[in-house]
Amino acid sequence: MTNAIEIAVSHQLGAFALAADFTSNGRLTALFGRSGSGKTSLVNIIAGLIRPQRGRIAIDGQVLLDSERGIFVPKHKRRIGYVFQEARLFPHLTVRQNLLYGQWFAPKTDTVGSEIADVLDLLGIGHLLHRHPGRLSGGEKQRVAIGRALLAKPRLLLMDEPLASLDEARKAEILPYIERLRDAFGIPIVYVSHSVAEVARLASNLVVLDQGSVIASGSTIDLMSRPDVPLLSAAPEAGSVLDARILRHEPEHGLSVLETQAGQVQVPHRAQPPGSQLRVRILASDVLISLQPLQGISALNVLSGTIAEIGARRSGGSALEIGIDCNGASLLARLTSKSAAHLGLKPGQSVYAVVKSVSIDGQ
Template identity: 60%
Template sequence: MSLEVDVDHRRGRFRLQARFTAAPGLTALFGRSGSGKTSLVSIVGGLIRPDRGRVVIDGQTLVDTERGLFVPAHKRRIGYVFQDSRLFPHLSVRRNLLYGRWFVRGGGGASADLGSVVELLGIGHLLERQPDSLSGGEKQRVAIGRALLARPRLLLMDEPLASLDEARRAEILPFIERLRDEAGVPILYVSHSVSEVARLATTVVIMAEGTVTAVGPVQDILPMADAADGGAVLDARIVRHDEAFHLSVLESAAGELQVPRLEAPIGAPVRAYIRARDVMLSLQRPEEISALNVLAGRVVSIVPTSTAQADIRLDCNGAVLVARLTAKSVDRLALAPGRPVYAVVKSVSFERS
C-alpha cells in the first residue's frame, strides 16, 4: 500500500506545506516540536480539512480540494494511536480490543482477528484485566491492537512512546517492529527520536517549520535529520554471541562489530546508528586500546561544519561512516580524499531492523 500527500494549510501564522509519497512499511515523520508533524497526521486522519491539496491511500482519494472531496474521518478506515493509550477505563482489555471492530464496515483494510492480534502483540495474558492495572507499555500494545481490529488501511502513530520511560519503550519497540513486518498495514509514525527512527523506519520524511525538507530511505535520510551530531546507518546481522563477555558479534559490509549482548537470535538483522562524534580516526591500525571496533576505510570527502570542525565521510568497503573531527585534527593527520584511515568506533547504537 502507498500513501500520497500533497497539502497546503495555514493555521494562524503557521503554514504547512507537505508533499511526499511513502512506500509500504513504516514512514517516520521526523522533526522538532512545532515542525508540523502532528498537523500533517491530523490532515491524513481527517481531523483537519486542508486549505488545498490531495491525500491518497493505496489509490483511494481521501482529500482532493479541487474536486471538493473530503472523506470524513470515520469513513477513512484509518487507525490512530496517540501518545496516551486512551483506553476505556470501565472496559476489560478484551472489550477494549473488540471495541475496534465496531468501526468495521464492509471490506478493505488490513485483515485482522482477535486471536492473531493478541498473538502479534503478546497480550493474551492481559485479556481479562482492567486498564488501570496495566503498565504504560501494555496499555499502548492494547491501544495498537484496538486500532488493528478496526481493519485500517493505514495506521497513524503520533509519538506513541513519548509518555513512556526507557524500560517501557524497550518493551514495546519489538512489537512495533512485528507490526511493521507482519501486520500488512502501512504505518505513518511521528517521532523526534533518532534512535526510534533508526530502529523502526523504512522511509523518513524530515520536516522543519511546516515544510518537508527531505524524503527517502532511512539509511540515506536519517544522518541528515540528526544534523546536530551527524552520523551513519549500518545494516548488519548477528553472527554469534560471546556469552563469556555478554557481547554480540555482528557482520556488516564495513567489517565485524562487537556490541553489548543483543536479545535476538543468530542471523537476526540489526540496524546500527553511529554518530559522527563517536568515531575517531587513525592513520595506522591502533593496538592496545579499549575500543572493540576498528574499521578500515578511505576518506571520501571533508565537509566543514564550522570554522573549528569538519565531517569526514568514509568508504568502509562500500558502507558509509562519518567522523566529526576538529579542524586541527584534520590538518595534523593531513586528511584528504583517497587517504586510507582506520575508524575507531567509541559507541554504537544497534537496533533491530
C-alpha cells in the same frame, strides 16, 4: 500491498504555513522534527481531521484527498487507525471491551475472529483482557490502544509520538512490540517522533520536517549518516544505521560477529541465532578516524573507507560531522574542527573508522 504513501499538501494554520511533499514505500515512515515543525498537523491532515487548502493524498493508490478534483474522503471512511501520545482508552470498559470497540469499525464484509487472537499474541495483551485501564501500566495502555486500532482493519496506521508520555523503562518495554507490528502486519505506518534513537531503530523511511517544510526524505539508513541534514547529524545522539547479519557468536568473549556492507563488526553478544538479520546503530561521537591502519589498540572494529562529505562547523561550536563511505555503507563521525584540520581531512581521502565493540547498539 505496496505500502505506497503519496503526500503533497499545503495549508495555512494561522501564522504557520505547512507545505509537505513526499512519497514513501516503507513499512514504517517516520515524521521527524522539532516541536512545532508541523508533524502532528500533517498526520491530522492525513487522518482527515484537518482539510488542507490544497493537496493530494493517496494510500496504496486509493485517493483520499485531491483538491483539484474536489475529492475529500471524510475521516470515518478513510480506514485509518490513529494511536495518540496518550492511550485514550475508555476507563469504564475492560481491555476486551476496548478492543472490541475497535473491531466495531472494521469493514462488515471482513471476518475478524482469528485476527483478535493474532493481535493479542502480537502485542502480548491476552492476559489483560479482564482488567480496566486504571489497572494497567503506561506501556500496557499503549499496547491496548495499538490493538484497538489494528482491529479496525486500517489501511494505514498513524502513531503520533506514542512513547512520549512513557518513562525509559516503559519505552524499552513497548519498542519491541512496535517492531513486531512493523514486520508482521502488512499495514503501512506513519510514526511521528522527535527522538533520533526511536527513528533509527524503527523507521524504514524518514521524512524530516522543519518549520512546516520537508527538508529531506528517503531511506532512514541513508539520511541518518548525511552531514548535510543538521536536524539529524547535529543531535547529541546522531549516528549511523547499518543492516547486519549475525555470522557467529563468540561466547568465550561475550561477543557476536556481524556481517555488514561496511565490513565485519564485533558487538556485545546478541541473543538471536546465526543468520538472523538485525540493525546496528553507531553513534557519531563513538567513531574515531585514523589515516593509517592501527595496531596495538583495544578497539576491535577498524573499517576502511573514504571521506565522502565534511559538514560545516556549527556557529559557536567546535564539532563538525564527517561522512565516511565504507564499501558503499555510510558512517558518520563527529570530530572537533581542530582534529579534522590536524588530520588534513578532505573529500576522497582514504581513512580508517575505529569503533569500540561496546559502543555499538544492536536492535
